[in-house]
Amino acid sequence: MTALEVDLAGIKLRNPTLLASGVMGETGDSLLRVAVAGAGGLVTKSIGLEPRKGYPNPTLVELPDGYINAMGLPGPGIEAFAEEMEIATKSGVPVIGSLFAAIPEDFASLAIKMESYGAAAIELNLSCPHAKGYGMEVGIDPDAVHAIVSSVKDAVRVPVMAKLTPNTHRLLDVARAVEAAGGDAIVAINTVKAMAISVEARRPILHNTTGGLSGPAIKPIGLRCVYELHEAVKLPIVGVGGIESSRDVLEYMMAGATAVQVGSAVGRRGLKVFREICDGLAEHMAANGLNRLSEIVGAAHVH
Amino acid sequence: MTALEVDLAGIKLRNPTLLASGVMGETGDSLLRVAVAGAGGLVTKSIGLEPRKGYPNPTLVELPDGYINAMGLPGPGIEAFAEEMEIATKSGVPVIGSLFAAIPEDFASLAIKMESYGAAAIELNLSCPHAKGYGMEVGIDPDAVHAIVSSVKDAVRVPVMAKLTPNTHRLLDVARAVEAAGGDAIVAINTVKAMAISVEARRPILHNTTGGLSGPAIKPIGLRCVYELHEAVKLPIVGVGGIESSRDVLEYMMAGATAVQVGSAVGRRGLKVFREICDGLAEHMAANGLNRLSEIVGAAHVH
């Protein structure tokens, strides 16, 4: 076991940095490039049953400390995605298939396909804040989440991770539902519902009016969610939200994350961010005499 | 009516910038200073029945794009606050009394006292994300909110405003409950639940572990809430969250705010922020041929 290796719900990762869903995750070739850049694992764009164009532009607003996006879950659909997975799985690092759907049955049939394409795990997007009928519209209801996780667990053998939304006061109830339904890990957080307005144009900038806030602006929110989740459930947690440096990763791991995902930083810092984070983690481990990263998971819980 | 004057639920404000609750609002003298600095109105620190020391330090974390605070609602209690209100009400601008309590009866008796001290309105803090038993713990439940607003409305004659939390998916249900209970305005948003961790110390920085994120980091979240509230209720809305410039105010007003509150910017920009905002608003009005600010309220709703 090399120093940075972590075990996430039975999946071996060479390092704890996964590519977050929705970022460079729509095509096999771009996923490959992220693996070459050093990511420990790859999460695909959230894939649905049918091809979807997503929302018309503008789909993204750039802010000093993050982005607001309302892509609208564009994607080629599960059938066409076979080809992309064939390429992505050549990367040698685990590819986690992210899925969106409205009902348990659709999640299950998507998951079966994803597993057959060679996905190392399934990530259920129960948290997109801007796609009507999908994402957080189902992910705020513990019962609905329980039904989805159960049916996907029945359908596949690979680990099933549920990606949760911070846009609710019921985060911990939802996480407990994932645990009760046999889910293997929690991913937190998806973006925070937000918007931007152009004063001169006197209108919202995003075509969809509202979207999801990501990047450094939401790191304190993601950290809080991971910290609270670590006390509420026993499942491993994947921390996401505003991670741009090894220090951010250490904060998330000390809050309780076993691994992390990096999204916006790919745009803000470039693909080199994976390698920079890993170098920083290795340095921190050496400086602090750590043998494995797992030693610090949850270390900030000091009651 | 001067150009910047606005009418908020019957309260005349010389300009739309109110001091947000919890900032320089614990003593009469400091409230006075904010009025001299140019604020259109003053909201007091949230006051409870008894004196409270608040949480031990650290109670605040400074971030590049905001703060996380967990003051723990310190304050002298409603009896001793009489003296501070006597001074604050000399300012010549409306003083809005912010209150926290756990049950409707306590809110009502606090409100009666506040009104007798000369408060121009009551603001109910239904949204503090870090005080056990208060704030958002009651403010996420439409029924509880309905009961509180009703009982305060029965108790006082001044306008009653409810300050809501973004830490829930039920924001609009809660706002509708305020409207149904006869509330006069909605204030949005209070801080977003968040935390910060020290990697070197391996522990949360705030004594209370979690706190509330404020400042520019949350502006896109506040804007979204105000925008959605404007479509959900007819009540006037007071926009709060990350406001630091006249442009921010214009965005909030176009989203649907009748007036705004400024909190963190008092620390980040200094007290001069009120005058700078007002100068910027006057300039925008001149450049765009606006006679009253009310013309732009909700202007970004362009379906």
Add this chain to the structure above:
Amino acid sequence: MFIEARITERIRSGRGITTLLFDRPMEAKAGQIVMVWIPGVDEIPMALSHISGVASITVKEVGQATKALSALNVGDLVGLRGPYGNSWDLTPRRILAVGGGVGMSPIMTAVEAVNDRSRVDVAIGARDAGEIIFEERARKASDDVRVSTDDGSYGIKGTVVSLADAMMREKRYDMVLGCGPEIMNKYLLKACNENKVPCQLSLERIMKCGTGLCGSCVIDGLRVCVEGPIFTGEQISRMTEFGKCKRDDAGLKVKI
């Protein structure tokens, strides 16, 4: 960063081709692009056609967004994000710059950035005389500017690739810069390979985020908005998708 800009000048550059100048400058390098928001309509990628002093774009009308953009008047508002992407490498000594139609837009900023009339020659091509743009601007910045049209209505009759090919046979160049329809780029690359002149070509794909996140603009995994829009001949030669297929809005491959 997102900025709101107003149009200060609107120039008819050619038939259906409009140059819009903005009220604010942009710190950009030759060849870089911006995302242009036309409020209420769309947001589309555009090369900057002026970078020093004022910023401008030059728009060819092809569909709804470009038509709406071209119809904007002085004083009207657009949103701008960027500049995004890489820029031309202008260090090689003798440069031949080749622009097809509105592809002259990022080519022109390169020619002006070289800032040495004798170091850069220009080949301008289009289907017909109406679509030839920036000839005057080019003549101010280069000693040797030649023009071709497919139908011979102006300049030499033939494609701009044949013109560039002839110039490469006639003179020695250390680098070719090219921008135009993908089919033009494809043949230009071939001509450069035959003449053993290295090249840089500016490519196009569907752009949504502009910042390297969404992946909609990839060619063989390379993002036009980050690793591009300008790619070297070697990079392009290794691409399996160039000249053959592109991705649609859903990320599905479609034939070019």
Add this chain to the structure above:
Amino acid sequence: MFIEARITERIRSGRGITTLLFDRPMEAKAGQIVMVWIPGVDEIPMALSHISGVASITVKEVGQATKALSALNVGDLVGLRGPYGNSWDLTPRRILAVGGGVGMSPIMTAVEAVNDRSRVDVAIGARDAGEIIFEERARKASDDVRVSTDDGSYGIKGTVVSLADAMMREKRYDMVLGCGPEIMNKYLLKACNENKVPCQLSLERIMKCGTGLCGSCVIDGLRVCVEGPIFTGEQISRMTEFGKCKRDDAGLKVKI
């Protein structure tokens, strides 16, 4: 901004008074303060006692937090926020700097910042010899350093205010700087008024946020963390609370 710093040196400056040097410098001006986090214990305001090169604080043990801080060892961690507040105005020509006990900490940075031995005199006072600090440092930076103790165990017997008063009668000063317990500040202000010398005094109140938000540190509506910690004699003369009362953690007035 919040930073994590480690202690590189720990100096016993006096009885129950410890100077802690940190592994990172701070861009600060003489008289400014920091919020010092002692993980697991508390976060408390401290004046910086060194600002050029390394940063340091000098802590007097009075309660739980200051005791825990004083007990930290080299290599131990603290969190630092700041610097906050205003700084001494050191433009007046002839300055008398007056420090009582650990109040010498921000006084010492002022004396060193003047950087002209002949322009600044120093009066150091404490209850007894054990609490006299920074005498050596002061002698390196000033031509005229005098010491007093209340019990006469070292230097002149008497309060530092009597000492300062004597110095003002003896020499002409354009400004007095003072820092010490509020009762000392009160009498120092009186002495300055009698001698018609303007003064600046560094004051203390309960600090929580340090950034001008919470209002816990106000004296008559002025925030010690923003408008202070240093106030002019004129400002202080207008205060109703100075020397009389302060606010507790709940914001209630308590007598001093």
